[in-house]
Amino acid sequence: MTALLQVKGLTKAFNSVKAVNGLDFAIEEGHCVALLGPNGAGKTTTIRMITGLLKPTAGQMRFHAAANIGDERAIIGYLPQSPAFYNWMTGLEYVVYAGRLCGLTSQMAGNRAMELLERVGLTGAAKRRIGTYSGGMKQRLGLAQALVHQPKLLVMDEPVSALDPVGRREVLELLRELKRETTVLFSTHVLHDAEDLCDDVIIIRNGQIALQGAISSIRSDHRRPIIELQLERDDRSEKWLAGYAERIRCSLSHSSEAGLIHEIQLGDGHARFTVKEVDEARQLLLEELAQARVKVRKLEAGYSSLEDLFMKVVAQ
Amino acid sequence: MNDQFDTSQLLAIIAPVLVIQLILVIIALVLCAKAEQTRGPKWMWVLIILFANIIGPIAFFIMGRRNDG
Amino acid sequence: MSTSSLIRYSVMVQKELLELVRSFKLLWVPLVFVLLGVMQPVTMFYMPLLLEKAGNMPEGSVIDIPLPTGTEVLAQTLQQFGTLGILVLVLTAMSTVSGERNSGAASLILVKPVSPFAYIGSKWTSMLLLAWGALSAGYLAAWYYTELLIGEVPAKQVIGSLLIYGLWLSFVLTMTLLFSTLLKSPAAAAFSVLGASVTLSLISGIFPKQMGWSPGALSGYAYQFVVGESFASGRFWLAAISGLFLIILALTASAALLRRSPAAE
Known part of the structure; x- marks a missing residue:
């Protein structure tokens, strides 16, 4: 070539x-x-x-x-x-x-x-x-x-x-x-x-x-597993989400070693977790959700798109 | 020399001038009609071309049209 | 210049000429010059009559305006060309380069393997063809009417003054081309050229000894030549050569400017 x-x-x-x-x-x-x-x-x-x-x-x-x-x-x-x-x-x-x-x-x-x-x-x-x-x-x-x-x-x-x-x-x-x-x-x-x-x-x-x-190589190189979570908009659920995000952010900034969850993005009643490994993270998340009796509307595991990468790269 | 003036001679001399002016006015009017966009309203340009003697058509040629062509 | 760039240059000249035809410039500009040229002898011829008809002169007063000679009428015609004629030519040429650069049409042409010099040269060629054509048509029409109505003018004086005056027009138009490359605004280019050429001719007229070598003196030499006045031929040749030199310099400068930034930002 x-x-x-x-x-x-x-x-x-x-x-x-x-x-x-x-x-x-x-x-x-x-x-x-x-x-x-x-x-x-x-x-x-x-x-x-x-x-x-x-x-x-x-x-x-x-x-x-x-x-x-x-x-x-x-x-x-x-x-x-x-x-x-x-x-x-x-x-x-x-x-x-x-x-x-x-x-x-x-x-x-x-x-x-x-x-x-x-x-x-x-x-x-x-x-x-x-x-x-x-x-x-x-x-x-x-x-x-x-x-x-x-x-x-x-x-x-x-x-x-x-x-x-x-x-x-x-x-x-x-x-x-x-x-x-x-x-x-x-x-x-x-x-x-x-x-x-x-x-x-x-x-x-x-x-x-x-x-x-x-x-094609960018897509595969930069593909990250993600979990998307959508909640009902009741007080209890929203409070839990805010608290949980806070906890994760704390642990992210404190421990140098990367945990299960690498990143969290909060939206209106939904959150997006970039994770290390889907299965484990999903398990962890499900347990947390059940314990706190949060009303889940949707939980989806998948991979980040090129669009996400583009937005991330451009926004830096 | 003044005695030699007569109308027909005058016309013969002036005619080409008038013809050229007329041609200029006609070209300007045709271009004005065909132009998609003129600088200012078209009717204004028509009046200028018709009544501003030689200057009218020239002014239109130079600055009347927005898009050359 | 290789043959291929010569062919490209001639293709570009053809395009410029086609534009002159399609925009009717090739028709109306010469017609304006013919009109200017014809009007001068006709007005001079009828001046006494006009004054008599319009005047509030007491009955019986003798009007004694000497009819100008043929050569004087032609010199006046050149002066007409020098005001309204130059105005028309400069105004039609003021946006040749800046217009195409501002619209972006120039960048589409200049990314092709053409030289900026050929681009400028083609515009210059068509501009000068129009100017010389209009000047010759107008001046010959003036000559014809002058001979018909007023008096003879030797051909040698007419042709000589036409050539000298044409050089002056070429100089002014080349400067228009330069300013059209230099400045984005066509109006600013026209204003600069008209201002500069008026100043240059005025200065050359006032100080013939000091400034007689400048191209600004050329129009003056043309008037003198047509009336048959003798003039300092050494200074005239200097003016002609400096005019030609500045024309070449302006063309080179325009091409260099265009090479440096082919399109307006």
Whole structure:
């Protein structure tokens, strides 16, 4: 497996604020990679540095396939969050123009443009002015123009976040097909989109990598057994829960050695225990509950989801 | 020289000027009608184009439309 | 420049020209110049009549306004181009780069393997084609009407002054391009360019000896050339060369600015 893009120590400072601070990651050829993070984490800045639109303050990016091309922009296709075109052009004219700027002859660009517009479902609107396109149509046109030169790496910034549900679904379907043909890197703040489409994920927070790796291995590595407990909202039960949580927190902060219960999260009438081992913890909990005659509504044992991990990583 | 003036000669000389002005007004009106968004109400621009002589159409061309194209 | 970048440049110029056509600029800007050009000789020709019709002169008073010579009328036409004409050209060109950068259209183009110089160059080429086209159309129309109504003007003087004046316009428009790359606001760019060019011509007019070498003096040389006045040709050539030099410098600076930050933040 070769890395298509190797990023080392990528940093961007605006004045003294470091929007991106020392990112190290690699994008494997043929993989679909999500750059995941909350708003303001530095996703757009990172993407723009990769596309060459922004000069990094420090760090380096190595495109392996670009070694014999010279200009790495020739192997990148870029789709910004809300792409802007020339409203006076037609969709077809724009894709042809994009193709010619990438070095295709006018005939090649014409053929390729028709093919791509059909693929993104814009054949009917190909000869209409872009000014009349809807948001979803513009996004699909953006995909078509990004793919015109058959890029090795397709880079997208929040490709679906500005779209309505219908547009979202259309674009996600397209991406599902595209990731089979080329390497894809896209940023998103929606875990679900990353989980849905990607092989690898890079979670960034405050301009730094919080966690990265293959989604499947992250899922298994960070899976924790949990027990979820839901109680009736009577006084007695609520009092018990508050007291029990207090006791556990005390023992957690006092004893250095981790007990059966690693963590407790309290919600409205429910609690969530991250535990060392489900069976023992369940037994312990059931005994406590019976003893205190608490009215249990639900007790569920399971594993933490990627969503939990994401929330935890991002909230730190 | 003043004696040579007559109306038909004047018309022949002025006609091209009027024709060009008319073309400018027509282009401006057509673009105004086709524009999706104008800066300020359309009827205002129509009045400006029609009555502000040469300046009207020019003003519309330069700043009338929000979206170029 | 390799052939592939030349092809890209020409593709971009074609796009700019198509934009001029679709936005009707290629039609209306030259028409405005023709109108300006025709109006000057026509107004001069009818001035005595107009004064007579409108004037409250006592009966029998002789109106004695000497009709200007043909060359004087053409010089006045150039002055018209210098005010309203330049205003129109600068205002149509003020957002060429900043508009595309602000909307984000520029970043979609500049991530493709095109050089910033080709991008700036294509905008410059189309801008200058429009300006020279409009100037020539307007000036030739003025010449035709002047010969028809007022008097002859030698072709050599017309063409010479057209070339000198065209260089001045090119200079002003190149500065517009630079400021459009430098500043986000189109209005600020237009304001800076118009202010700077007025100041430059004024200073060059007031101190011909000290500032005669500056491009700001070019419009003055064009007026002098068309009326057939002799002028210091050494200083003129200096002005022409400094104008060309500054044009190249401004283009290079614009491309460098664009390379440094291809898109507005």
